[in-house]
Amino acid sequence: MLTISSMKSLIAPPFAHTPFSLYLTKASPFASKSIFCNPTTLQTLRFIHTKSEPPMASPKFPLFSVQNRSLQTKASNSSASGEVHVIVGPMFAGKTTTLLRRIQAETEKGRLARVRISCHLDKTLKGLCFSGRLSEAIGLLWRTGVKVEPGTYSLLLQECIFMKEYRKGRRIHAQMVIVGYVPNEYLENKLLILYAKSGNLVTAHVLFDKLQEKSLISWNSMITGLHCLTLSAVGKYREYGGLLYRSVAVIKSNKDTRFGLDSIVTHDGVKLPCCALANLSSFRQKFGSDAYDKLDVIGIDEAQFFEDLYDFCSEAADHDGKTVIVAGLDGDYLRRSFGSVLDIIPLADSVTKLTARCEFCGKRAFFTLRKTKETQTELIGGSDIYMPVCRQHYVSGHVVVEAARIVLGSQKSQCESCAV
Numbered sequence: 001m002l003t004i005s006s007m008k009s010l011i012a013p014p015f016a017h018t019p020f021s022l023y024l025t026k027a028s029p030f031a032s033k034s035i036f037c038n039p040t041t042l043q044t045l046r047f048i049h050t051k052s053e054p055p056m057a058s059p060k061f062p063l064f065s066v067q068n069r070s071l072q073t074k075a076s077n078s079s080a081s082g083e084v085h086v087i088v089g090p091m092f093a094g095k096t097t098t099l100l101r102r103i104q105a106e107t108e109k110g111r112l113a114r115v116r117i118s119c120h121l122d123k124t125l126k127g128l129c130f131s132g133r134l135s136e137a138i139g140l141l142w143r144t145g146v147k148v149e150p151g152t153y154s155l156l157l158q159e160c161i162f163m164k165e166y167r168k169g170r171r172i173h174a175q176m177v178i179v180g181y182v183p184n185e186y187l188e189n190k191l192l193i194l195y196a197k198s199g200n201l202v203t204a205h206v207l208f209d210k211l212q213e214k215s216l217i218s219w220n221s222m223i224t225g226l227h228c229l230t231l232s233a234v235g236k237y238r239e240y241g242g243l244l245y246r247s248v249a250v251i252k253s254n255k256d257t258r259f260g261l262d263s264i265v266t267h268d269g270v271k272l273p274c275c276a277l278a279n280l281s282s283f284r285q286k287f288g289s290d291a292y293d294k295l296d297v298i299g300i301d302e303a304q305f306f307e308d309l310y311d312f313c314s315e316a317a318d319h320d321g322k323t324v325i326v327a328g329l330d331g332d333y334l335r336r337s338f339g340s341v342l343d344i345i346p347l348a349d350s351v352t353k354l355t356a357r358c359e360f361c362g363k364r365a366f367f368t369l370r371k372t373k374e375t376q377t378e379l380i381g382g383s384d385i386y387m388p389v390c391r392q393h394y395v396s397g398h399v400v401v402e403a404a405r406i407v408l409g410s411q412k413s414q415c416e417s418c419a420v
């Protein structure tokens with residue numbers, strides 16, 4: 001039998017760099033920072049808003065965080081510096097909002113690193129863009145008449161696409177042509193999306209034909225034309241030299257059809273394009289293996305609906321080095337464990353349990369009450385079917401709903417026997 005010390009030396013032989021070693025985890029943005037408290041994060045979230053969305057309301061609920069473990073085992077794969085962060089709570093607690101903010105914070109990490117080394121004009125243009133002054137940024141780009149970094153062009157185009165400012169996007173393209181800037185494949189894809197979304201399918205087609213390598217995204221933009229992209233890589237900047245953001249993809253369950261399948265949407269109407277899937281195991285193949293390899297961060301919303309959550313998270317974090325941020329319901333309307341969300345707690349670097357406001361008394365709400373008589377576990381819906389409640393009102397509310405269910409059930413069977 002192996003002794004503890006011989007096992008230790010197998011795991012971490014002294015004075016040697018081995019495939020397996022214990023090390024202190026790197027500082028995590030989730031370790032102690034409450035992103036709810038950072039108004040600048042909210043401002044920069046504009047980048048992922050659509051034009052018609054209301055500004056994000058300040059959260060009415062506290063954030064509780066079970067902080068991350070300090071030790072991690074490093075797997076043999078040298079890129080295995082992944083992380084898993086889990087956000088749970090009842091409906092309306094701000095899980096999706098928190099997911100979006102954390103994703104934004106993750107992308108910002110790359111951006112901040114880049115901004116430090118970017119030249120003054122690029123910096124100014126990005127600053128204008130992030131503060132919502134897109135027109136001024138494009139005006140400045142034109143006035144200076146110089147080529148800027150791919151990352152800057154990309155950000156400006158991205159903003160035009162999100163804001164549906166297609167005319168402005170065309171001005172950026174025109175500036176590229178005038179200053180003799182040859183867009184890389186990534187920017188060509190961006191331009192393709194811009195033209196396809198603006199309805200200019202002729203130009204989109206020309207760009208599409210020019211593309212050396214037709215990715216899932218370019219095919220998608222072409223096929224869907226005016227419609228939104230079903231699959232979206234919010235990033236890939238790293239691949240194309242901009243190094244502006246870390247590369248991020250967001251997945252949600254295709255069971256959640258409440259706001260369509262192309263975005264995750266918070267109860268306040270804030271959106272982020274996503275990839276809707278039946279199961280997580282299909283993600284790599286659908287997203288494309290190369291694109292997957294370049295991803296830094298994967299966000300998963302409505303995690304309770306994914307049966308293969310555990311396998312996906314462990315593979316992505318342990319072997320593929322991804323930062324996985326998972327948001328989902330820990331409990332169903334009967335307060336039973338929902339799907340596999342609780343199964344991934346042992347995999348997690350951090351767990352954040354959020355609360356909403358009880359709709360009866362305004363106290364902290366830990367549970368979700370179903371107001372209707374349906375009894376199946378999975379029932380898609382919003383405030384028409386569910387409400388967040390405190391313990392006291394869960395118990396009393398549940399009794400009322402159960403009683404109504406029994407009364408309605410017996411009335412139904414009476415009617416049926418009358419009809420016979």
Ligand SMILES: Nc1ncnc2c1ncn2[C@@H]1O[C@H](COP(=O)(O)OP(=O)(O)O)[C@@H](O)[C@H]1O
Binds near residue numbers: 058095355
């Ligand atoms: N009873 C409630 N308690 C807290 N927030 C609520 C409530 N009803 C509606 N909301 C809104 O829902 C938002 C949270 O939405 P979202 O992030 O989509 O939550 P979740 O993903 O947890 O269901 C809050 O910012 C708030 O504006």
Ligand SMILES: Cc1cn([C@H]2C[C@H](O)[C@@H](COP(=O)(O)O)O2)c(=O)[nH]c1=O
Binds near residue numbers: 092096329
């Ligand atoms: C409690 C409970 C919820 N659901 C469904 C209802 C919604 O479609 C989602 C949760 O959405 P949110 O982003 O957390 O607001 O889950 C369900 O199917 N069964 C339940 O018991």
